[in-house]
Amino acid sequence: MTGACVRLKKSGAALFVRHRHMPMLRTIYGRLPASLRLWISSRVTAWGRTAIADMRFPDTLAWRQPVELARPRAGSLGYLESDGLNVFGFFDGRFGLAESARLYTRALLECGVPLAIHNLPRPAEHDGGDREFDGLYSSDMPYPVSLVFANPGQLSAADLARIRARTSDNLIVGCWFWELPRIPNAWQAALADVDAVLVASEFIEKAMIGASDKPVLRVPVPIAPRADSGLSRADFGLRDDVYVFLTSFDYHSSFARKNPLGAVQAFREAFPAGDEAVALLVKSTHAREHPFAAHALLSAADGDPRIIFVDQNIDAAHRRALQRCCDAYLSLHRAEGFGLGMAEFALTGKPVIATGWSGSVDFLAGSPYAVDCRLRELRNDEYPHSHGEVWAEPDLAHAARLMKKAVDGPRRMPSAVAEFLDPLRNSESLVRAIESIRRQAHA
Numbered sequence: 001m002t003g004a005c006v007r008l009k010k011s012g013a014a015l016f017v018r019h020r021h022m023p024m025l026r027t028i029y030g031r032l033p034a035s036l037r038l039w040i041s042s043r044v045t046a047w048g049r050t051a052i053a054d055m056r057f058p059d060t061l062a063w064r065q066p067v068e069l070a071r072p073r074a075g076s077l078g079y080l081e082s083d084g085l086n087v088f089g090f091f092d093g094r095f096g097l098a099e100s101a102r103l104y105t106r107a108l109l110e111c112g113v114p115l116a117i118h119n120l121p122r123p124a125e126h127d128g129g130d131r132e133f134d135g136l137y138s139s140d141m142p143y144p145v146s147l148v149f150a151n152p153g154q155l156s157a158a159d160l161a162r163i164r165a166r167t168s169d170n171l172i173v174g175c176w177f178w179e180l181p182r183i184p185n186a187w188q189a190a191l192a193d194v195d196a197v198l199v200a201s202e203f204i205e206k207a208m209i210g211a212s213d214k215p216v217l218r219v220p221v222p223i224a225p226r227a228d229s230g231l232s233r234a235d236f237g238l239r240d241d242v243y244v245f246l247t248s249f250d251y252h253s254s255f256a257r258k259n260p261l262g263a264v265q266a267f268r269e270a271f272p273a274g275d276e277a278v279a280l281l282v283k284s285t286h287a288r289e290h291p292f293a294a295h296a297l298l299s300a301a302d303g304d305p306r307i308i309f310v311d312q313n314i315d316a317a318h319r320r321a322l323q324r325c326c327d328a329y330l331s332l333h334r335a336e337g338f339g340l341g342m343a344e345f346a347l348t349g350k351p352v353i354a355t356g357w358s359g360s361v362d363f364l365a366g367s368p369y370a371v372d373c374r375l376r377e378l379r380n381d382e383y384p385h386s387h388g389e390v391w392a393e394p395d396l397a398h399a400a401r402l403m404k405k406a407v408d409g410p411r412r413m414p415s416a417v418a419e420f421l422d423p424l425r426n427s428e429s430l431v432r433a434i435e436s437i438r439r440q441a442h443a
Contacts, residue, residue, distance in 0.1 A: 057237055057310055058237045062231050067315050072106040072110050077111050080112055083144055084116070084144075086147070087147045091120075092122065094129060094130055095252070096250070097149060100175070100340060106132075108427050109136075113427065116138040117138055118138060127285070145171045145438065148175065151177060152176070152191075174198070176208070179358065182211070197212075198430070199217070201359035202218060217437075220338075222422065222423035227320075228320035238308075242279045243328070245267065245278070247283070251287055251290040252285075262396055262399070266399040271306070274304065276306075280306065319344075323345050327411065333360075335392065336360050342364065351406040353371060356373060368405075369406065371394045373395060374395075
């Protein structure tokens with residue numbers, strides 16, 4: 001992997017790859033002959049076929065052991081009074097919205113809410129294979145309200161109309177995630193197809209209220225500590241004698257928004273000597289489909305052996321084991337609707353060093369590891385539906401200081417995040433909010 005990276009890094013192709021987001025270089029690249037642009041693209045793609053394929057965790061025996069499925073158990077947390085819900089989501093998907101749907105639905109089930117669960121065909125760009133809800137799916141829709149975990153564009157108006165027609169009270173609540181201060185104009189048509197919107201953070205709530213007079217239900221994603229797969233540091237290729245920072249992202253979720261380049265740069269600024277007992281694990285998915293961005297990220301590490309790159313989609317139980325094996329989480333995002341990875345890691349009580357803006361501030365309020373930032377306007381090519389929008393630019397020097405503080409400070413710290421994410425509390429809030437919507441509809 002390293003050899004392939006170095007060879008491309010010394011070529012003219014790498015100059016564009018590494019600095020391609022600079023406006024001047026974008027302009028220059030656009031004026032290059034088509035044959036030269038094709039050559040650059042082919043070089044990077046060829047690199048991706050070899051280098052990215054090697055960015056995986058060690059193939060130890062522990063990885064080959066079957067992972068016990070932690071299926072939700074109806075009523076295990078109690079029984080909330082409810083007429084029940086029809087729930088739709090990408091339940092077998094391995095991506096953020098699918099995981100959020102499973103977490104909300106698991107909490108409702110374990111709080112005794114009657115549910116009819118429907119697995120939607122997932123978008124083609126996302127991985128599947130999650131089996132947590134196998135055997136729990138229904139073909140019926142017996143309940144008065146349908147809760148749909150799919151952003152606008154992931155389901156058609158005709159799909160929603162069919163769901164509404166089979167829902168006894170004809171009420172649909174859409175659960176949507178968005179990462180910028182204003183909801184896109186393209187979502188307005190979808191707002192007309194739902195009766196209310198469930199959101200996970202105050203940040204999304206403000207964006208939604210500014211776009212519609214539909215009821216907005218704010219309920220954080222319900223998350224509770226759960227057993228992991230038992231994998232050790234050795235199974236993840238991590239040494240026992242170093243302090244490990246974890247940063248994770250999906251290339252499909254916007255490289256610019258997730259800003260892993262900032263994480264790499266802050267790490268190298270925090271620990272410039274090269275002999276500190278620290279490591280940064282950059283855990284990603286779908287690098288193969290984004291070879292230009294992947295090469296830019298590896299190039300930013302400049303061969304630093306303390307920065308470990310892994311591109312691999314793993315089971316949730318393995319993900320929790322990875323979180324247990326790491327000492328701190330680093331997210332220098334420019335915007336987050338909620339921040340599921342940060343929330344999961346925060347439950348461990350270990351430091352979460354994160355940009356102090358957007359959805360994650362709800363559960364990281366008062367954190368001593370909030371990274372200073374300034375708001376700036378987005379460039380047109382940085383994110384969909386972003387014209388005239390702003391997001392945060394984290395202060396990398398401040399992030400570096402916080403990383404050094406984390407290494408020298410306590411490994412665990414008191415936090416109110418468990419109460420904020422509590423499944424029983426949040427399920428009760430959701431059930432009450434939906435019942436209120438029903439009463440208003442029948443008034």
